Amino acid sequence: MSEEYLVNIEHEKLSFFTPAGEVKALNDVNIHLRQGEVLGIVGESGSGKSVTAYSLIGLTADPGKLISGSLYFNGHQVDQMTEKEMRKIRGNEISIIFQDPMTSLNPVYTIGNQITEVITLHTNKTKEEAKARAKELLELVGINEPEKRLKQYPHELSGGMRQRIMIAIALACEPKLLIADEPTTALDVTIQAQILELMMELKDKLGMSIIMITHDLGVVASMCDHIAVMYAGRIVEYGTTDQVFYEPKHMYTKGLIRSIPRLDTDEHQRLIPIEGTPVDMLNPPKGCPFGPRCEACMKICLKQNPPITEFDDTHYTYCWLQQKEAMERLAADSSAKSSGGGEA
C-alpha cells in the first residue's frame, strides 16, 4: 500500500513536550498523496497543518516528538531514518517554501551563493555548472536579468522576487514533493496570484506533487486535487476539492466556507464568522474538539470523540452529526425495506 503513494502518513501522533505540559499537536493524522497530485491542508493557526508537513521532512521544532504512526515517502519510512539519511532527502527530493520570503533568505550571502549551495550539495555539478543551472532556474521562475540577480543580496529584491528565489532554491534539484507553507500569505494580492500560477505551471512541467498549507480557501480551491481540513491537530474532513466545497460535511468546514467573502452577496450583508476561540491545546475539551464552538453541538459531542464517517473512497469526516444522519438513513432504509418486503 505504501508503495503506490508518494507520501503516506498513517496514524501520526505527535506531541510537543513544553514546560507547561504535553501539547498533542497531531492526533491520528492520515495523509495519502500520489505523484503529481496537489493536496491542500487548511485550518486556522495552531491546527497542526505545518507540523504535519514539517514532520515529513524532519523539521519538527525542538520539544516535538513523534509518539506513534508511520511516515512514508517514496516507499521509505522517514521516521526511521537517521539525520544523515534525512539530509539527503531535504532540499533534494522534498523541498519546502516558507511563508515569509523577507526573512527566509540569509541576508549576508548573494542570491547566487544561496542557490548554487543546494545544487553543489546534492549533485556532482561543479561550481560553474551549478552557476549555469542557477541562472536557468531564475529564468524558469520568471526573474529578469538573472546574471545580475545572482550577484545581488536578498535586501536588494522585492518580496515577490524573493519568493521566486525561494521557489528556485526549492526546485533546484527537481524534487518529487514540494511543501508550500503559506507561500503567498506575506505577499500582495497581485503577486500572490502570480506566485500561485507559477507554482502550478512548474508542477505540470516537472511532474512533482505539492502539499499546500494555507488558511486561504481561495488558494486551495484553484489549485488542489484534495483538501484536508484540520482542526486542533486532527483532520476533521478530507475529500476532493469539489466534495469539500460543494458537499461539506463537518460543521467546521461549513463554517469556513460560509466565512469566505463572495462577489454575489449584498454589500450590506455581513460575513458569518465562526464564533468562539481556537482550542487551548494544553487543555483540549473532552469529546469533539470543535464541540464548544459548534452551533449544532449535541450532548454526545462533548463526551466522546466522533468516529470516522466515510462517504466514499476519498471523502470522510469525523462528526457525530454525520453519524446520526448515517444511522437515520440506515434506519429509514431498513424500515423501507421491511415495509416493502411486507407488500411483496
Add this chain to the structure above:
Amino acid sequence: MTRYVLKRILLAIVTIWVVATLTFFLMNMIPGGPFLSEKAISPQATAALEAKYGLDKSLWEQYVTYMNGLLHGDFGLSLKQRGRTVLEIIVTKFPVSAKIGGMAVLISLVLGVSLGCIAALHQGKFWDRFISVFATLGIAVPGFVVCTLLSYVFGAKLKLVSTLGLSDWTSYILPVTAIAFYPTSYIMRLMRSSMLDVLGQDYMRTAKAKGLSGTKQLFKHALRNAILPVVTYVGPMLAYTIVGSFVVEKIFVIPGLGGSFITAINGRDYTLIMGTTIFLATLVILMTLVVDILYKIIDPRIKYD
C-alpha cells in the same frame, strides 16, 4: 566607501583635537603640579624648573605651545622622567603592553566565540549552564582579584610559572590569562545571546531544509550573522587592552604603557598624560573605523553615506 573613510579620518582629527584640548585644561585643573611632591627643593629651583618646561607661562600660552608642537609631531619632554621624550616612552613601553594585550584579545576571541556557540547550541542543558556560570564569574570578579589568585596559586603555591617581569615565555601565561578573563566572559555572553537569536531566524530553517549538515549550517549561515555584536565590542576593547592594564602591570611587574599612564597622572607628568591620552584616543578612533569597515564586509545590508 573611499569617500566615507576620508570623511571619517577628517572627523577623527577633529575628535583628537577635542580630546587633547579637554584633557589639557582638565589636567591643569587638578590641584598640585609635577614638582610638588619632590622634597627639599628650594622655591628658586622650582621656579627654574617651571621656567625650563614653560610652566610659568599662562595656561593659554602653554596650550598654544603644546598644540603647535603636536602639529609637528612633537609630544614634548617628560616632566618626571628626565631626559626622555614622551614619544620615546610610548615607543619603548607600548610594544610590551601590546604583545600581552594582543595575545589576550586573541585568546578571548577564540575561546569566547567558541564557548558562546557551544552554550547557544546546548541551550538550557549542562554545558550551557556550566559556561554561563563561568561567564558570570568572569564578569563579576575584578581583575586585581584574578591576578592575585592566579599568582598565589600558580606562582607561589604550585611554582609552575614566574610571576615577576617577562623573563621567559611562561611568565606571559599569568598576565595574559588575567587580562583575557573579563573579555572572554563578556564575548561568551554576547556570542551566546546573539547566536540564540540567529538560530531562531527563518533563514536557519531554510538552511536546514536545504539538507545542509549541522556544521555547515553553523559555520556558514549562523556565525557570520551572529558575530556582529562581538566585532562591535572587540574593536574598542582591543584598543584599550593593547595599551595595557595598570593593575596587571603593577602586580606582575611588567614595564608596560598602562602602568606609565597611571603613574603619569599621579605624578602630574603633564606631557606624558597628554601623550598617552592622545595615543589611546587615536587607537580607539582607529579601531572604531576598522569595526565600521568590517561591518560593511560582514553584512552587505549596511550602507554608508
